Amino acid sequence: MNDKMELTPLTERFVLHFGEMGSRWGVNRTVGQIYALLFIAPEPLNADEIAETLGFSRSNVSMGMKELMSWRLARLLHRPGDRREYFEAPKDIWEIFRTLAEEKRKREIEPTLSMLRDALLEIPQTDNERHAQARMREMHELIEMATVWFDEVQRLSPETLEGLMRLGAKVQKVLGFTDKLRGKD
Template sequence: MKIPPLQQEFVLHFGEMGSRWGINRTVGQIYALLFLSADALNADQITEALGISRSNASMGLKELQAWRLVRLKHVPGDRKDHFTTPDDLWEIVRILIEERKKREIDPTLTKLRALEMQGPAGDDYSEARISELREMIEMMTGFYEDMARLETEKLVRLMTYGSRIAGLIDKVGGVFPSKNR
């Protein structure tokens, strides 16, 4: 299976970016290949297209399935498992944000809450900073949860309003909660 030049460039870029996003190069390339593929691909096709080992392809597919970014698709008349990505770009973005929140934000929030529960440690400044950080993360996750509940159409509309909303907040005299130090 030969990858056309446009796809090849995209796949290579995703591989390079993978390490910056916290995944390895091969996983990024597998995802990019599946993302651009009109048809679901099996592990042998992925292995051939990317020039990687079968075990590397299998491990990458398992990681992408754990992230819910690829889906198993059965092809009539073929006993092999085939894989594809969701068609809806907004669904992909929502999955990525949700999974990153689950893996990165939630454990940090849990730790901050646990530190606060330990009670006074005699370090007022550190305690205040931990509390301030927890409050900010809770506010951000609350905003995320509000946005996650919106239908895609409404979310897109909201995003297109962007700076106009900020201007409206300024006009109405909106004040964001903050703590002065």
């Protein structure tokens, strides 16, 4: 009934790799493999096809899809005359890049920023606290600056961004030169 999308050695390697890397990227094996599969699939897949292809239980796939959707790395769609839910990965790789950056920021950076903001409001009571707070302030400033900057870069269109990156090498040369003149690095 379900066309278990066959994995060739080539595609299997890709899928397994994403499964293994998953833990380093903060998702589990199931989620990593599902994403990889959707990424290379020429057509949207339904949950049963995914489960069968990857050899996971149906419920595991359901959990995994929930997680992938929360990362906005998969979207849901329906085919006319078919009640099942189909999934696909966003096609545009720049869009994926942005989405990922946004989500990572929300989950991995924002909570820390807000903890730091709170901590910086307290009145330090001892020398140690004063020192600790000064360090926290440095950290806060760097993160804030980096995220503001990243925001701005992110708002650029892929074309512009691509251009900027290609330009990067040149900018770097000039700046690297002035750095040397000023005796830094």
